[in-house]
Amino acid sequence: xxxxxxxxxxxxxxxxxxxxxxxxxxxxxxxxxxxxxxxxxxxxxxxxxxxxxxxxxxxxxxxxxxxxxxxxxxxxxxxxxxxxxxxxxxxxxxxxxxxxxxxxxxxxxxxxxxxxxxxxxxxxxxxxxxxxxxxxxxxxxxxxxxxxxxxxxxxxxxxxxxxxxxxxxxxxxxxxxxxxxxxxxxxxxxxxxxxxxxxxxxxxxxxxxxxxxxxxxxxxxxxxxxxxxxxxxxxxxxxxxxxxxxxxxxxxxxxxxxxxxxxxxxxxxxxxxxxxxxxxxxxxxxxxxxxxxxxxxxxxxxxxxxxxxxxxxxxxxxxxxxxx
Amino acid sequence: xxxxxxxxxxxxxxxxxxxxxxxxxxxxxxxxxxxxxxxxxxxxxxxxxxxxxxxxxxxxxxxxxxxxxxxxxxxxxxxxxxxxxxxxxxxxxxxxxxxxxxxxxxxxxxxxxxxxxxxxxxxxxxxxxxxxxxxxxxxxxxxxxxxxxxxxxxxxxxxxxxxxxxxxxxxxxxxxxxxxxxxxxxxxxxxxxxxxxxxxxxxxxxxxxxxxxxxxxxxxxxxxxxxxxxxxxxxxxxxxxxxxxxxxxxxxxxxxxxxxxxxxxxxxxxxxxxxxxxxxxxxxxxxxxxxxxxxxxxxxxxxxxxxxxxxxxxxxxxxxxxxxxxxxxxxxxxxxxxxxxxxxxxxxxxxxxxxxxxxxxxxxxxxxxxxxxxxxxxxxxxxxxxxxxxxxxxxxxxxxxxxxxxxxxxxxxxxxxxxxxxxxxx
Numbered sequence: 207x208x209x210x211x212x213x214x215x216x217x218x219x220x221x222x223x224x225x226x227x228x229x230x231x232x233x234x235x236x237x238x239x240x241x242x243x244x245x246x247x248x249x250x251x252x253x254x255x256x257x258x259x260x261x262x263x264x265x266x267x268x269x270x271x272x273x274x275x276x277x278x279x280x281x282x283x284x285x286x287x288x289x290x291x292x293x294x295x296x297x298x299x300x301x302x303x304x305x306x307x308x309x310x311x312x313x314x315x316x317x318x319x320x321x322x323x324x325x326x327x328x329x330x331x332x333x334x335x336x337x338x339x340x341x342x343x344x345x346x347x348x349x350x351x352x353x354x355x356x357x358x359x360x361x362x363x364x365x366x367x368x369x370x371x372x373x374x375x376x377x378x379x380x381x382x383x384x385x386x387x388x389x390x391x392x393x394x395x396x397x398x399x400x401x402x403x404x405x406x407x408x409x410x411x412x413x414x415x416x417x418x419x420x421x422x423x424x425x426x427x428x429x430x431x432x433x434x435x436x437x438x439x440x441x442x443x444x445x446x447x448x449x450x451x452x453x454x455x456x457x458x459x460x461x462x463x464x465x466x467x468x469x470x471x472x473x474x475x476x477x478x479x480x481x482x483x484x485x486x487x488x489x490x491x492x493x494x495x496x497x498x499x500x501x502x503x504x505x506x507x508x509x510x511x512x513x514x515x516x517x518x519x520x521x522x523x524x525x526x527x528x529x530x
Numbered sequence: 531x532x533x534x535x536x537x538x539x540x541x542x543x544x545x546x547x548x549x550x551x552x553x554x555x556x557x558x559x560x561x562x563x564x565x566x567x568x569x570x571x572x573x574x575x576x577x578x579x580x581x582x583x584x585x586x587x588x589x590x591x592x593x594x595x596x597x598x599x600x601x602x603x604x605x606x607x608x609x610x611x612x613x614x615x616x617x618x619x620x621x622x623x624x625x626x627x628x629x630x631x632x633x634x635x636x637x638x639x640x641x642x643x644x645x646x647x648x649x650x651x652x653x654x655x656x657x658x659x660x661x662x663x664x665x666x667x668x669x670x671x672x673x674x675x676x677x678x679x680x681x682x683x684x685x686x687x688x689x690x691x692x693x694x695x696x697x698x699x700x701x702x703x704x705x706x707x708x709x710x711x712x713x714x715x716x717x718x719x720x721x722x723x724x725x726x727x728x729x730x731x732x733x734x735x736x737x738x739x740x741x742x743x744x745x746x747x748x749x750x751x752x753x754x755x756x757x758x759x760x761x762x763x764x765x766x767x768x769x770x771x772x773x774x775x776x777x778x779x780x781x782x783x784x785x786x787x788x789x790x791x792x793x794x795x796x797x798x799x800x801x802x803x804x805x806x807x808x809x810x811x812x813x814x815x816x817x818x819x820x821x822x823x824x825x826x827x828x829x830x831x832x833x834x835x836x837x838x839x840x841x842x843x844x845x846x847x848x849x850x851x852x853x854x855x856x857x858x859x860x861x862x863x864x865x866x867x868x869x870x871x872x873x874x875x876x877x878x879x880x881x882x883x884x885x886x887x888x889x890x891x892x893x894x895x896x897x898x899x900x901x902x903x904x905x906x907x908x909x910x911x912x913x914x915x916x917x918x919x920x921x922x923x924x925x926x927x928x929x930x931x932x933x934x935x936x937x938x939x940x941x942x943x944x945x946x947x948x949x950x951x952x953x954x955x956x
Contacts, residue, residue: 460654460680491654491680492673530673 208390213382215356216246216321219363220284222392224254227282230367233260234269234286234321243288244323244382266292270299270320274372277318278307282367290324290376291336304372305347319366323377325417325467326515330379332503335511337467339415340474342374343444349398350444352376352416356386358442361396368395376444378417401448403455407437410461410525413452413478415441418465418497424518429525436463436525444474452478453486460491461528465521470498495524532582534566534604536597547576548596549603554586560606567591567603576856584608651678658683663710706748706775707755713742717808719948720746720776720784722792722799724814725881726830726873728754728864731789735937738945746781748772750792752872754864763879765791765817765888769798773805782806785952789813789937790912791880794890801893808955810901811948814909814934816880817890819916824884826911827877831870836862848908848933886912895921900954902947906932906939925951 210218224230231254232247238261241248251259262269266287273285287296300320307314326335343350349371353359359377366373404419405426414422419440426436437455441448456462464478479494497516505511536547547569554566560580567578580586587607591597651659651666655678659666664683671678672685709729719739721732729747736745751771752758759767772795776784783806788796793815800807816822826845833839836858843853843861880888894901901924905914911934917926927947932939 460652488653488657491652492675492677530675 207387209385210356210388211382212356212359212377212384212386213244213246215360215388216363216377217248217250218388219360219367220247220250221253223282223364223367224250224258226392227367228258229280230282230284231258231260232284232286233262233272235262235264235288237261237286242286244377244379246321246377246382247286266295267298270296271303273318273320274299274303274307274316277316277372278314282317282319284319284321284367287320287322289334290322290338291333293322293338293341296320297341300342300348300372300374301345305345308347308371315370316372317367317370319363319369319373319375321363321375321377323379323382325378325380326499326504326511327380327417329506329508329511331506335504337376337416337499339376339444339466339468340472340477342376343474343477347371349373349446350376351398351442352378352444353442354378354381354416354419354440356384357388358396358402358440360388361394362398362442365395365398369398373398376416380417396442398443399446399448400443401451402440402442403437403451404440405436405438407435407459409435409459410463410528411437411439411452411455411459412463412465412521412525413439413441413455414465414521415444415474416467418467418516418521421516421518422463422465422521425521425525428518428522432526434525434529441478447478447481449481449485452482453489456482456486456489460489461525462486462490463495463497463521463524463528465497465516465524467499467516469501470496471501473498492528492530495528497521497524531587531608532584532606533602534578534581534606535602536569536578549591549593551593552589552604554580556586556589558586559609560584560586566606569603576860578603578856579854580606582606582608649678650676652680654680655683662687705757705759706751706771708775708779709747709749711736711745711747712739713744715742716744717952718744718746718781718784719952720748720781720786722748722750722772722786722788722795723753724790724792725816725827725876726753726865727789730754730864732937734941735944735948738941739948740945743949746776746779746784748775750795752876753869758872758875763876765794765798765880765890768795769802772799773802776805783808785809785811785948785955787811787813787948788815790934791816793817794880794886794888797890797894797897798888800897800899801890807897807899809899809951810897811951812901812903813936813944814905814912814914815890815903815916816886816912817888818894818919819891819913820886821913821916822881822884822886823911824881827881827884831874831877833862833865834870839865845910846934847939848906848931849939852939891919894919894924897921897923900951901925902927902951904929904936904944904947906934906936908932909934 236243237247238251238259269285273283276283304316324337342348351362353362366375405423412422422438426438429436437459439455462482464475466473466475468474475496475498479496482494497520500514550568550570552567554560560566562580562583564580565577566580569576584606588605591603649666658680664686666678669678669682669686672682673679723731729749732747749756751768759771785808786796793812794817797817826842830842839862840858844850903917903920903924904927905917906929907914929936929940937944
């Protein structure tokens with residue numbers, strides 16, 4: 207184990223996988239010489255050269271098509287899209303190419319990873335703060351993961367690079383400086399579709415993704431002071447989803463709160479809520495509560511931004527409402 | 531105006547009914563005896579005839595609606611009498627003409643009972659309520675949402691006295707079916723029905739006793755939903771099976787009410803000493819003399835059609851009006867070939883050659899609990915004078931103009947006597 211930041215854990219995962227497999231290469235805007243805007247790729251161009259760590263022009267649509275076609279030729283590209291807000295530009299490659307070619311043609315695999323980061327709370331404004339998880343998790347054939355801890359970031363990124371299918375890897379801009387223990391085993395990977403219980407509780411289950419896991423843990427602290435014991439589950443993998451972990455927790459607590467930083471209407475939280483209804487309806491003692499961003503742009507002004515982002519207070523309120 | 535009700539159409543066999551079909555429309559002429567409405571009970575569809583001639587004035591229970599026994603399903607008005615709408619309507623001069631085909635519509639809407647709000651309960655509360663035998667409609671939601679939650683069901687289950695671990699609906703305890711009705715508090719009243727009947731036969735008496743009485747209705751072996759006894763059939767074997775079922779259900783102390791064959795079983799059950807008996811109420815009990823209407827036992831047991839069952843049903847009652855075609859149909863629907871076979875064996879063993887072979891007079895005299903014997907003066911199945919064979923401590927109640935079924939023909943009186951007997955137990 208070594209203490210390191212989330213960004214460093216990602217950097218280590220990329221380095222280890224590039225060392226392990228010469229087919230792995232990175233490309234994206236400002237990831238080479240500059241080391242990436244969040245410094246995830248720092249030092250990798252020096253170590254692996256300009257052909258395996260490529261700076262590209264600003265054209266996300268082209269980059270995504272490149273990832274699809276390069277992966278079809280046998281390489282394992284890792285593409286960085288600087289902000290998740292630009293995901294709409296890559297959706298055609300995901301929806302009409304990456305998710306379909308394996309179905310249309312024999313012997314085609316597309317082992318590429320699309321890394322991006324989203325989320326609010328950094329004063330980055332309406333075009334650089336969004337969480338568009340549901341846009342990508344909506345697509346059959348695309349795996350979507352969203353690690354919260356440095357260890358999960360490393361283990362899931364290594365799994366993503368080794369996976370034979372397209373993976374969208376969702377980071378959060380407020381997590382890059384989070385420091386924690388990270389395993390150093392070069393074969394440390396975390397399988398997709400496994401949620402992690404980060405706090406056990408008996409009264410209400412809080413299912414969260416990405417940075418909202420941290421807010422949910424804070425909410426659980428607030429609730430514990432009132433004698434309400436919340437179980438917090440980090441889903442880690444948005445698709446495939448760990449349905450067994452969800453149903454097992456609800457079978458114990460009978461109350462569910464789902465938390466996602468994206469919009470509410472047709473959002474990822476809505477999908478979680480419907481899935482709970484599908485698999486755990488008879489264990490529910492109250493309607494599933496949703497904590498999300500309101501259906502509106504994220505303001506640039508700090509007080510206004512904080513006013514709309516889901517947080518520990520709102521999550522605790524939702525848990526109390528479920529238990530009333 | 532004459533109400534169309536379920537009573538008199540096999541109501542003995544029902545708790546509630548669902549309206550299946552109306553055979554007449556409002557405004558249509560009906561003659562007494564015409565088929566007007568079909569209702570579905572727990573056992574069968576039953577046709578209800580018009581209780582009077584006239585015009586079907588109102589349909590109060592719509593198709594698909596569930597109504598309690600005794601509710602008014604519809605109303606027949608005398609031909610020529612004004613409709614309520616006409617009596618309250620403004621004068622014809624100012625009322626706009628209404629096409630005849632749609633005229634009854636507003637009247638129906640005005641008289642249809644408001645549908646009850648759907649009960650709000652969480653999925654988990656519903657699931658647990660079913661497994662615990664809790665009727666959600668009696669619970670109050672503690673949540674401001676008004677939704678019954680698990681905690682409400684659990685609190686209710688905790689408040690139930692220990693003997694109420696028995697589910698509210700029906701549980702096979704041992705091999706017998708026990709049905710729990712009414713309240714959950716206090717010493718339970720255990721009811722043992724007569725030959726060829728089942729726990730449904732107590733329906734009128736249970737209704738007369740009110741919702742607070744904790745009633746346990748036993749289907750005797752080979753009756754209703756209970757399987758036959760293993761081995762030779764005797765009154766003692768029936769009593770042993772009931773004793774075992776009550777023990778399994780955790781019932782150690784009770785007030786015992788038995789009718790006819792069930793009365794004999796009640797005496798034999800008291801004789802076992804396996805039950806703390808608080809009071810004993812016998813309604814036209816068997817076991818107190820040799821005579822019994824053997825023709826009835828054989829004929830009722832054999833009957834497979836309404837035509838052959840009806841004469842024997844008529845023999846049970848002083849008031850022939852009770853035995854409507856609907857009543858016959860419901861009684862027939864309750865009788866299966868399997869029941870007919872096991873009950874024929876029972877008749878052969880307990881009432882051979884139309885004789886009561888079981889002597890329970892000494893056993894009855896040994897009963898220490900308060901005892902009442904209730905008999906209809908016009909009983910044609912077991913002679914009323916058998917009551918005189920009871921001991922000095924038994925209170926005898928003879929009901930004039932009542933046949934072998936006082937609990938059906940005079941449920942209010944029988945209910946008062948049962949409760950008096952229970953109160954005298956202190």
